Amino acid sequence: MSKLGIHSFVWSAGSSQAELEDALKMTLELGFDLIEFSYLDPRQADVAWLAKRIDACGLGVAVSMGLPRDGDVSSDDPSVVANGVTILERAIALTRDLGGQKLAGILSSSHGKQEQAPTARAWKTSAFTLANAAHTAKSAGVTLNLEIVNRFESNLLNTVSQGLAFIEDTGSDNIFLHLDTFHMNIEEADIGLALRHAGDKIGYVHLGESHRGYLGTGNINFAAIFDALRAIGYDDYLTFESFSSEVVDEDLSLKTGIWRNLWSDNVALAKHAHRFIDLGLETSRLKMELMKAEHKANH
Incomplete structure (x- = not known):
């Protein structure tokens, strides 16, 4: 069915060649198919070298990010929107140069708690801007995947229904939803x-737990999630994401409120996640096969 990915922040928040090499090594050794990088700065990382290493490891790669306040593409300030466009274009180029096809994250607005509700103008400005960015991305062989996040990290897209309406308003066939179980657990009436x-x-x-730690140790109903993904035939990447104060990216840790140490052994964490997801997907497959067999037997 799906292929498994892991967020690089499970391994390290650094971008030195040694840290990146270690992240690739651990991702490959533990059997993941993709590594995701967030906020990777080409000025600090050797992109050409990293692309070659990713390819040599046979790994897929995705890039995720959240727009800063001075790059909010839903802003009323044209200069802020223009800066956001520049940031998106750089991220698209980075994704392409690393050999990836997916740029994901909070791309429709700035990442962080807002103090007011979005306006109709903000929605339209963001949709128009992202439609143009999606055209640029398509030329680079990259899709834009808009992360639907909780109310404390964006005021624009908090639910699947909002995301679908937004994509429709862009008129683009190169914009998709980036869904995250941690955020869905907060905002959706029913994740499945x-x-x-x-x-x-x-x-x-x-795939992230309600407290960002070990999968299955929070309150998210992953069985229903795996069943839903199988029911709709989703066969793309499922990427494990977990944060702890053990590995800190200052900007992201502040915005996402990572105050607790939910794990210290990242290898044990990643091994558990791989087993948990594999078993969940296998169980959902067996349930579907059982239902199909029973249906056939009764007809």
Whole structure:
């Protein structure tokens, strides 16, 4: 069914060649198919070298990010929107240069808690801007995947239904949803139903627990999630994301409120995640086969 990815921040928040090499090594050794990099600065990392190493490891790669306040493409200030466009174009180029096809994250607005509700103008400005960015991305062989996040990290797109309406307003066929179980657990009435509603507009999925730690130790119903993903035929990447104060990226840790040390052994964490996801997907497959067999037997 799906291929498994892991967020590089499970390994390190650094971008030195040694840290990147170690992240690739651990991702490959533990059997993941893709590595995701967030906020990777080409001025600090050797992109050409990294692309060659990713290719040599046979790994897929995705890039994720959140727009800063001075690059908010939903802003009323044209200069701020223009800066956001520049940031998106650089991220698209980085994704392409690393050999990736997915740029994901909070691309429709700035990342962080807002103090007011978005206006109709903000929605339209963001949709228009992203439609143009999606055209640029398509030429680079990259899709834009808009992360639907909780109300404390964006005021624009918090639910699948909002995301689908937004994509429709862009008129683009190169914009998809980036769904994250941590955020969906906060905002959706029913995660399984929301995944079914999103259907083929899902371009990328993050699997994260309600407290950001070990999968299965929080309150998210992953069985329902795996069942929904199988029901809609999702066969793209499922990327494990977990944060702890053990590995700190200052900007992201502040915006996402990573105050607790939910794990210290990242190898044990990643091994557990791989087993957990594999078993969940296998169980959902067996349930579907059982239902199909029973249906056939009764007809």
